[in-house]
Amino acid sequence: MRFSDVLSEGVITVGGIGTIVAVCLVALVLVMEVIPLFRGATVDLLSERDVPWQAGQIVHFELNEYQTMGWLLTRDGTLQTIRLTPPSEEGKTTGSLAGGASFEVVQETKLASGTEITSISTSTGKPDIVLGFADGSVRTGELRFETTFIDPIEIKDWFTEQAGGISSAKLKSPGDTAIFKDGVVQLTSQGQYRFQKLVPTLDDPIEVSDTPIALVDHLPQESNASGLGAKEKVFVVLTGDKQLKLGVVTEKKSLLSGKVKRSSQVYDLPVADRLKEPAFVLIAGLGNNVLAADADGHLARFSIRDYDDIQLAEEVDLLPDSEAKLTKCDWILGRETLFCGDSEGNCSGWFQIRLEDRQDDTFADRESSDGFALVKTHQFPAGPAAVTSFGASSRSRMFLVGYESGTCSLFHMTTEKHVADIEVPGDEPVQLARIAPRDDGLLLESGGKIAHYALSPGFPDITLTALFFPVWYEGYAEPLNMWQSSSSKIEDELKFSLFPLISGTFKATFYSMLFGAPLALLAAIYTSEFATRRTRTVVKPAVEMMASLPSVVLGFVAALVFAPIVEQIIPACLASVFVVPFMVLLGGFLWQLLPHRLSLRIQPYRLLFLLPMLLAGIYFAYLLGPLVESWLFLGDIKYWLVHPEEGTGLGGWLLILLPASALAMLAFDGYGLGGYWRSRVARLPRSLFSLIGFVKFLVLVLATLLLAIAVGSLFDFVGWDPRGSYIGEYDQRNSMIVGFVMGFAVIPIIYTIADDALSTVPAHLRSASLGCGATPWQTTLRIVIPTAMSGLFSALMIGLGRVTGETMIVLMAGGNTPIEDWNLFNGFRTLSTNIAIELPEAVQGSSHYRVLFLSALVLFLLTFLINTVAEVVRLYFRRRAVQL
Incomplete structure (x- = not known):
């Protein structure tokens, strides 16, 4: 016996400690995955090179995605493909530094002759x-890096044939590069030889003006555009005579011959009164607007939806109340957000919104002919000097700003995060700023030298503000909390706000507990205190068997069976929430009207007596459904929900005011009317007493209904319509369905624990109460429940934890929509559901992946906090029970 006790104690101790250790390890794993989200960026100088061009000669310079080569275009039309030699190789060109890295010319091509490139x-x-070009023409084309993989034998043979060529021994270690034919070959970490070359294509010239093209911008073509039908290439130019012109090139490909027929048309843009000489011209990413801005910050937006009727849509001051000059104006990735930098070092982001979507009158004074307005949505800390250069990332919303003081700052547009500061050697103005295509490097030109940096930006798209507070995303009229972790294009903004998921978690918990907790507690009270032993031995196992139903089955039934049925009888379902309890209570009062001898004789079967009342309540609710819909919801509740301008909001108010009115009347009866009434009718005969109680019940029900109607009518009269708040557009898979099914799933847990807690209340407490003349209901309410309160509270908290972590029911029946409203008829997405859906598809180590772990950590902390508070409350109730 002693051995058994020691063994049991040891097993329990080890199990308890093991559980604590396991929970701590889970928390540690979550924290370790989340910590990198909030680490800062690192920037390391790799090399410094002389610029491979002369002052005023360069038109444009770009890097490839592997930072091994690039292309350089000069004003005379010369296109050079260059290799970035690593610092370990000695400089071999004129622009090299002793013992440092340099640029090595791979190939040189003449793109244009006879005229000078004036803009790109x-x-x-x-x-x-x-x-x-200087002759007033424009040419469209592509400069594309083409990637292939070369056979090692071909590499070896080619290097062998090249007299004085670079030995293939140079390609020994992963990352090594060498010139190969007309491109650059690199040995990858997988042992492959990756070959890249620049493939230029240029279309025929398009005559636009007799004067040089001072500025040009174009609308990029989608890489996945269909080959059928006509394609358009759209560009805008500023000519030497200060005219803004829009060019449209149409290409039609013959299905038979495969030949492409090109035609072009040039349109003049109207004059903007406030716009002086434009310093920047830009086309928006959707191809519906042209922007022109001068050095004073005056911007004109032209609507080009109809080429034959181009209109001035609005004029905006980009530098209000400032004497600064606009020095940089360009798009970030996606061409929807406009970056503006000025001579005082200020940087801001602007994009277009629809004015009618604003909920306030902030932009009521904006004059716009098309209903849209360009507004400042992001403001960044001022830099140390004037903005002299700008570079946007090609895969994120990061951008690089160079200042006249020789410093650079790296920002993220969406989150407004200050990612890093970079000091450029020499303290000269930064003339060129580029972010490598993979966001893993920077190239900065200052004082005739180019500094090459290795960049590790961390996760600039994730900040605490972006996770838990509204962020102003492109295209939206105001800051919002949104979750959208995937998109069809890399240009789209990803949105990682946890607020809608946390809101959905609380929403699921609230509606599920609202349905399940009262039923479970009342059932436990009945079986523990009022039911016969025989009834209890049947009811309790039956309820506990409900817990064996898998969540996926309940979710499947809810989504495919309950949801379609409820959608057809929404008013009846809403009416049943009130009619069914009324009929059950009515049955209780009718029981009291039975003769005393008869009620004592059929006392064991009183549950069966209430069953017809329950069925009658369901039937009456079904019959009342169409009447309620006709009376309160214009005959169609779905139509009424989405048209708040029609009908009244009384029906919506009754949904919340009827329970509140019932509680108010219950309080009035318990603390006011009840004491007064009992003192006067206590000595009446039982039959008369029951009859008066029945009449009082009907009067209180009528008063409840009248009070709810009166208050609801008052709210509706003053213009408070509940549509758009806790009720709104109806979705088939919604909170009401989830609340019912998940409440059904949590009832067995709460019921079992609550019943056990009530059963452990000492019998002598009941006997003492009954001996003092209290009724069984008074004994239960004032003695048993307070004594068992710690156990009842534990049952609720365990049920709450079950609901909070539920996944499959919410996934299948909750609509799976990450929104933050409390609409009973709309869906939601919880933290646990979001993890289950998206974690298998998340790229390991990405922002999305780590934010999902952060979601798990937030859920862990929420449950930990709730359980801690619950334990404190439970101990308080336990101390109170001990005092009894």
């Missing part, structure tokens, strides 16, 4: 370009 337009992350 490229697009972040796209290979297409548009060139403007």
